[in-house]
Amino acid sequence: MDATPPERRPVAVPAPRERSDWDAWGTHAAKLPAAARALLTTLIPGRPHPIPRIPGPVLVPSRLDDADLAALAAIVGDDGASRDDAVRMLHLGGKSTPDLLARRSHAPQSAPDAVIAPAGHDEVLAVLRVCDERGIAVVPFGGGTSVVGGVQPDAGSHRAVISLDLARTAALLGLDETSLLATFGAGTTGPQAEELLGAHGYTLGHFPQSFEYASIGGFAATRSSGQASRGYGRFDDLVHALRVATPTGDLALGRAPASAAGPDLRELFLGSEGAFGVLTEVTVRIRPTPAATAYGAWAFPDFASGAAAFREATQRGIRPTVLRLSDETETRVNAALGGHLLRLRGCLAVATSEGESDADAAFVLDALGAVLRAHGAKPLGEQPSRSWERGRFHSPALRDTLLGAGVLAETLETATTWAGLPALKQAVADALRDSLTPGGTRPIVLCHISHVYPAGASLYFTVVAALGDDPARQWAGAKDAASRAISRTGATITHHHAIGRDHRPYLETEIGPLGVAVLRAVKATLDPNGIMNPGALVPPPDGIA
Numbered sequence: 001m002d003a004t005p006p007e008r009r010p011v012a013v014p015a016p017r018e019r020s021d022w023d024a025w026g027t028h029a030a031k032l033p034a035a036a037r038a039l040l041t042t043l044i045p046g047r048p049h050p051i052p053r054i055p056g057p058v059l060v061p062s063r064l065d066d067a068d069l070a071a072l073a074a075i076v077g078d079d080g081a082s083r084d085d086a087v088r089m090l091h092l093g094g095k096s097t098p099d100l101l102a103r104r105s106h107a108p109q110s111a112p113d114a115v116i117a118p119a120g121h122d123e124v125l126a127v128l129r130v131c132d133e134r135g136i137a138v139v140p141f142g143g144g145t146s147v148v149g150g151v152q153p154d155a156g157s158h159r160a161v162i163s164l165d166l167a168r169t170a171a172l173l174g175l176d177e178t179s180l181l182a183t184f185g186a187g188t189t190g191p192q193a194e195e196l197l198g199a200h201g202y203t204l205g206h207f208p209q210s211f212e213y214a215s216i217g218g219f220a221a222t223r224s225s226g227q228a229s230r231g232y233g234r235f236d237d238l239v240h241a242l243r244v245a246t247p248t249g250d251l252a253l254g255r256a257p258a259s260a261a262g263p264d265l266r267e268l269f270l271g272s273e274g275a276f277g278v279l280t281e282v283t284v285r286i287r288p289t290p291a292a293t294a295y296g297a298w299a300f301p302d303f304a305s306g307a308a309a310f311r312e313a314t315q316r317g318i319r320p321t322v323l324r325l326s327d328e329t330e331t332r333v334n335a336a337l338g339g340h341l342l343r344l345r346g347c348l349a350v351a352t353s354e355g356e357s358d359a360d361a362a363f364v365l366d367a368l369g370a371v372l373r374a375h376g377a378k379p380l381g382e383q384p385s386r387s388w389e390r391g392r393f394h395s396p397a398l399r400d401t402l403l404g405a406g407v408l409a410e411t412l413e414t415a416t417t418w419a420g421l422p423a424l425k426q427a428v429a430d431a432l433r434d435s436l437t438p439g440g441t442r443p444i445v446l447c448h449i450s451h452v453y454p455a456g457a458s459l460y461f462t463v464v465a466a467l468g469d470d471p472a473r474q475w476a477g478a479k480d481a482a483s484r485a486i487s488r489t490g491a492t493i494t495h496h497h498a499i500g501r502d503h504r505p506y507l508e509t510e511i512g513p514l515g516v517a518v519l520r521a522v523k524a525t526l527d528p529n530g531i532m533n534p535g536a537l538v539p540p541p542d543g544i545a
Contacts, residue, residue: 010171014192023103030397048406064113080117091163094146112153112163121280125245132247137161140274142215148500156534172196183283186217205232223271225496231321246277246526274533290354294361297384298377309375322352330446350385416491417456427485435481458495
């Protein structure tokens with residue numbers, strides 16, 4: 001019996017989504033607060049090395065011939081297949097610092113040879129078959145928000161590469177209000193999903209920093225973790241079922257809330273980053289839109305006492321929706337940027353809690369507050385938490401503005417056990433400072449606990465440094481130093497940014513040679529000719545770059 005479901009008519013289709021600019025995060029340049037400009041004068045006491053944006057890129061010529069384009073257009077229609085530079089330039093890669101630096105270069109830029117936009121699962125499957133037959137690499141493209149080199153237009157050993165833009169798959173394909181399940185086309189963005197669900201009184205509750213532009217398929221393919229993960233869970237916790245197209249066929253995975261029918265094959269594709277195939281449909285668990293939200297904030301005397309309080313609250317099963325703890329430096333910098341110059345001591349914790357009533361939401365924060373106060377926290381009221389929520393999607397755009405001011409600002413994240421947290425924090429901060437200090441002023445390293453679990457937590461680092469003469473090399477050295485520090489302390493190389501190409505050199509240290517062999521075997525079965533996102537996730541055999 002065929003396990004593949006038929007194509008379905010959408011319940012609803014969203015309005016077209018907003019895309020990021022080709023060379024920056026978002027569509028509007030971020031303005032530096034006056035306090036930020038003051039901080040920069042201490043960070044860059046000498047002559048800055050600003051890197052301005054350029055009017056437009058020079059792209060390498062397309063290698064896709066007319067016959068290739070015609071074969072693909074026969075599947076997706078003429079309006080779904082393009083070699084135009086104006087379309088190709090929107091698919092040059094992700095939004096990491098190396099990506100942003102490349103976008104400001106006057107040198108010819110690598111680009112997909114064409115952008116192909118299928119409208120559903122069957123078209124995706126047909127495109128993969130044509131590309132497999134013709135030796136064309138395929139890079140699935142959702143929102144283009146990868147910060148680890150996950151969507152580079154890399155042909156690998158193939159003669160050409162297409163960007164498979166999934167925007168036309170955006171739709172609410174199914175809504176089961178009895179089971180609280182919703183099925184989306186993989187190209188549906190976070191805002192589109194919330195709008196479509198909100199019309200029926202539901203929410204997905206997944207709000208990563210990339211929320212405004214990232215897609216449902218991208219959330220699943222990278223094991224995304226939203227800022228409300230304590231309340232709603234990571235995205236992989238929300239996935240009920242997947243539909244997948246691969247060069248060798250398709251799969252429909254997940255048919256019950258739990259199963260003992262062998263290993264869970266959904267796990268092969270959650271976090272697979274398009275290296276095994278394309279996630280075309282994702283069925284997720286949803287909840288009624290909460291009626292009330294409570295906000296709270298506290299100041300701890302130091303990071304250690306805050307982390308201890310978070311550990312106790314989490315292990316006692318207290319579940320606010322959002323729970324975050326900034327270290328002393330992040331608290332001080334954010335306070336200065338917000339104009340709160342008198343609040344420069346200690347560590348800021350913020351939390352939110354949702355419920356069916358004000359009383360329900362407040363009950364959780366009351367329980368949380370009791371634990372935090374027992375560890376020395378002082379209540380600060382609602383304002384810091386509300387302020388954080390208002391600006392939670394804005395900070396990535398600051399990197400673009402800072403590059404133009406001669407400043408490197410970038411982030412990285414990891415996770416470990418509660419027992420390992422202090423050593424991990426120290427090791428990564430030291431690696432970033434030591435690697436970025438030579439030849440310049442000491443960088444600023446900020447850190448916060450972003451996600452918590454009974455056994456441990458995720459640390460999210462931000463580093464701000466003066467740009468050197470070779471900023472790409474400068475950041476590559478710092479990233480490598482931090483990644484090696486993460487590996488040495490036994491933490492994971494990534495908690496929610498995924499592997500991409502940037503983290504691939506460190507993957508074998510984490511999963512071992514046999515683990516790498518398993519990934520290669522899966523890829524050889526599903527993608528025997530290696531057309532799917534070459535270079536991402538799966539380390540190549542020894543001797544092959």
